[in-house]
Amino acid sequence: MSKLKIERVAVRNLRHLSRDYYSMCLGPWPKGCRSKPGQFVHVGLPESDIFFRRALSIAWVDPDRDESHFIFKVFGRGIRLLSRCNKGDEVELLGPLGVPFKMPKKNETCLLIGGGVGFPPLYFLAYRMIEKGRDPRTIEFFYGGRTSEEIVERTRLRKLGVKFRPVTDDGSFGEQGLVTEAVTRYLDSTPPRNPRIYSCGPAPMLRATDELARRYDIPGQVSLEAPMPCGFGVCLGCVVPLRAGGNARVCTEGPVFEIGEVLL
Amino acid sequence: MTPDLKVKLGSVELNNPIMTASGCCGYGEELAQAFPLSRLGALVTKSITREPRLGHPSPRTVEAASGMLNAIGLANVGLDCFISDKVPFLEKQDTTIVVNVAGSSIGDYVEVCARLNDVPRVDMIEVNISCPNVKEGGIEIGTDPTMTEKTIAEVRRVFSRPIIAKLTPNVTDISVVARAAEAGGADILSLINTLVGTSIDFNTWRPRLTNNRGGLSGPAIKPVALAAVDRVYQSTNLPLIGIGGIASAMDVVEFMLVGATAVQIGTSLFKDPQGPVNIVRDLKEYLKQRNLSSVTKLIGQVRKY
Ligand SMILES: Cc1cc2nc3c(=O)[nH]c(=O)nc-3n(C[C@H](O)[C@H](O)[C@H](O)COP(=O)(O)O)c2cc1C
Numbered sequence A: 001m002s003k004l005k006i007e008r009v010a011v012r013n014l015r016h017l018s019r020d021y022y023s024m025c026l027g028p029w030p031k032g033c034r035s036k037p038g039q040f041v042h043v044g045l046p047e048s049d050i051f052f053r054r055a056l057s058i059a060w061v062d063p064d065r066d067e068s069h070f071i072f073k074v075f076g077r078g079i080r081l082l083s084r085c086n087k088g089d090e091v092e093l094l095g096p097l098g099v100p101f102k103m104p105k106k107n108e109t110c111l112l113i114g115g116g117v118g119f120p121p122l123y124f125l126a127y128r129m130i131e132k133g134r135d136p137r138t139i140e141f142f143y144g145g146r147t148s149e150e151i152v153e154r155t156r157l158r159k160l161g162v163k164f165r166p167v168t169d170d171g172s173f174g175e176q177g178l179v180t181e182a183v184t185r186y187l188d189s190t191p192p193r194n195p196r197i198y199s200c201g202p203a204p205m206l207r208a209t210d211e212l213a214r215r216y217d218i219p220g221q222v223s224l225e226a227p228m229p230c231g232f233g234v235c236l237g238c239v240v241p242l243r244a245g246g247n248a249r250v251c252t253e254g255p256v257f258e259i260g261e262v263l264l
Numbered sequence B: 001m002t003p004d005l006k007v008k009l010g011s012v013e014l015n016n017p018i019m020t021a022s023g024c025c026g027y028g029e030e031l032a033q034a035f036p037l038s039r040l041g042a043l044v045t046k047s048i049t050r051e052p053r054l055g056h057p058s059p060r061t062v063e064a065a066s067g068m069l070n071a072i073g074l075a076n077v078g079l080d081c082f083i084s085d086k087v088p089f090l091e092k093q094d095t096t097i098v099v100n101v102a103g104s105s106i107g108d109y110v111e112v113c114a115r116l117n118d119v120p121r122v123d124m125i126e127v128n129i130s131c132p133n134v135k136e137g138g139i140e141i142g143t144d145p146t147m148t149e150k151t152i153a154e155v156r157r158v159f160s161r162p163i164i165a166k167l168t169p170n171v172t173d174i175s176v177v178a179r180a181a182e183a184g185g186a187d188i189l190s191l192i193n194t195l196v197g198t199s200i201d202f203n204t205w206r207p208r209l210t211n212n213r214g215g216l217s218g219p220a221i222k223p224v225a226l227a228a229v230d231r232v233y234q235s236t237n238l239p240l241i242g243i244g245g246i247a248s249a250m251d252v253v254e255f256m257l258v259g260a261t262a263v264q265i266g267t268s269l270f271k272d273p274q275g276p277v278n279i280v281r282d283l284k285e286y287l288k289q290r291n292l293s294s295v296t297k298l299i300g301q302v303r304k305y
């Protein structure tokens, strides 16, 4: 009955992907399987001295096995401790939380623009859109990282059949440069029909995406990150300023916002 | 026999001594998704000011050892919006409603409290003279006994139901300000608000809060809060509400033993939104095991050396 309940869920699998990236599977967790792309869970470690839970985007869910999957990057002590969990260890979960992505219209071309740890919600979005019958070739998946090692879960992504467009700062995999530069080149060379942007990643990338979207007048949404003490809207610690004035809470009004809505 | 959890704060009787702390449960709407608010002794709203406030820019919270720092800066919807948009929800809740009030001048406090006096569902007000995160008002009043007495006295003239004065620990002797609030006409004292603190990023050399400093809360401050309640219990006759790092029924027992009649749960709500319900359950169990018929039997009963 109560939506805000901390649950204890076991780690079913935790795997090092590359560099600071890990993939984690939690289950059984029936509630998780009802989550939508763009939503997150607030994950804490019981019996640890880490005070706050951390927000992790859901990367995909497997209702048949009651599993939720995550991909995360280690930054800070909290997530490092999470990355050291063993199979069978329990984590504390609150969620799924937040506003999901809006699904595109049938005739739209989806430009998914992800950087680094912004990958999971976009992967979930692509996965869900295809599950719902969208032609994977109408999904342009731009995925940027500093080096090849930051482009994780490529096989999984390729399997979806989307147009995979990797971009790295050093050119070690895919196009060289910034992911938003690659998107600009694409828009200039092969303007898509009815484009719609979905983006998630580090702040500078989101800023560039937001600017690009407004310059080309492309609608869409961005998913933001913020430190979240509570995750359910009461502490006001996660706010971002809105272009129209006022603030919005990333945990409850977000993490997904319309392009141009937030002053990034 | 089930132990009686009822306590009395001034003329108001609470179902149990467990309240929420201001700024940690918004205006109640979100928390109501965790449990029916009737399970609380009382709900305390976020500080309300005359005008809406956005607060400080992010980042305005950061984790600390066993707690957190915040410099929210009294972000709130403002008095008008509170009355039109938030009170209707609170009216439907079967619990005691305490509205926390902040201002940047005595005039602000008076204006807000006078308006709240006309809202019958507001059972009590808690006067926040202890916010460390705003320049004027707040802590400037709460660290000055004369200003404290004056502010409470002015508010007393316009608000006819019980008044709680919320005290800051950022003073040399908290009992001096406590007595000043009592002299001004406060019915109840709540303590403590957060302790001034900060945190610096050693890579960027910048403070981790845009306000450059903030207020420390959570289990880290519990010993300080307990000592403050103990000190004030010795020096005034008013009922006290203990606040600071409370996360379990055992914490509540500690606060009541040094003199608290009720307690507020703040930061630990973030860790567990259903915490208050569990605390009430565990407190009842504790009293049962001790064969105590009423929770009031704990108040001030610490056996000192
Ligand atoms: C995020 C946050 C916001 C707060 N906002 C207010 C506020 O608006 N007014 C107020 O009187 N106290 C405010 N407080 C202080 C708490 O009500 C409480 O006095 C303090 O946090 C100590 O209790 P705790 O350790 O249980 O959190 C705030 C505390 C936190 C952590």
Ligand code: FES
Residues within 6 Å of the ligand: A227, A228, A229, A230, A231, A232, A233, A234, A235, A236, A237, A238, A239, A249, A250, A251, A252
């Ligand atoms: S994390 Fe507390 S309001 Fe968003």
